[in-house]
Amino acid sequence: MLKTSVLFICMGNICRSPTAHGVFQQMVNQRGLSEQIKVDSAGTHAYHIGEAPDRRSQETAVANGYDLSEQRARQVTVYDIDEYDYVIGMDQSNKYNLSKLVTDDQQNKLHLMMSFAPDQQETEVPDPYYGEDGFENVFYMIEVACEGLLKQIVSRN
Numbered sequence: 001m002l003k004t005s006v007l008f009i010c011m012g013n014i015c016r017s018p019t020a021h022g023v024f025q026q027m028v029n030q031r032g033l034s035e036q037i038k039v040d041s042a043g044t045h046a047y048h049i050g051e052a053p054d055r056r057s058q059e060t061a062v063a064n065g066y067d068l069s070e071q072r073a074r075q076v077t078v079y080d081i082d083e084y085d086y087v088i089g090m091d092q093s094n095k096y097n098l099s100k101l102v103t104d105d106q107q108n109k110l111h112l113m114m115s116f117a118p119d120q121q122e123t124e125v126p127d128p129y130y131g132e133d134g135f136e137n138v139f140y141m142i143e144v145a146c147e148g149l150l151k152q153i154v155s156r157n
Helices: 016-030 055-063 078-083 092-099 104-109 135-156
Strands: 004-010 037-043 086-089 110-112
Touching: 004 016, 004 078, 004 092, 004 135, 016 037, 016 055, 016 135, 055 135, 078 104, 086 092, 086 135, 092 110, 104 110
Parallel strands: 004 037, 004 086, 086 110
Antiparallel strands: none
């Protein structure tokens, strides 16, 4: 299998993208693909650089068998666009912000998370940050999309 790299993006890198990072990394590890698939996450904004994922995201992840505690927020860079094969935004706003960083030749690297879950009705992963509820729903959406992404990567290699 060819080496593939995946970068998950949300606004602050404390809710959605670290959840996707943690879920996808565990799926990759469980399938013995950690040498072939590199996983990371970042935010389009610098609001939370150096912070751990949101407490509610961590609690939801732990309740579902995943650990996000080692992750720390960072901001996406132009270097990341060069480095990663898949740059996956959680919503259209994230994808739009990312589109300002890419060249015309790199547009094909940009994806929406839910594009990997075509059987789902939602096209974007909503930001759960400003409410107490929604974290479980976001987790479910991300888990389904991560399964689809991994299936696509494996089938293309």
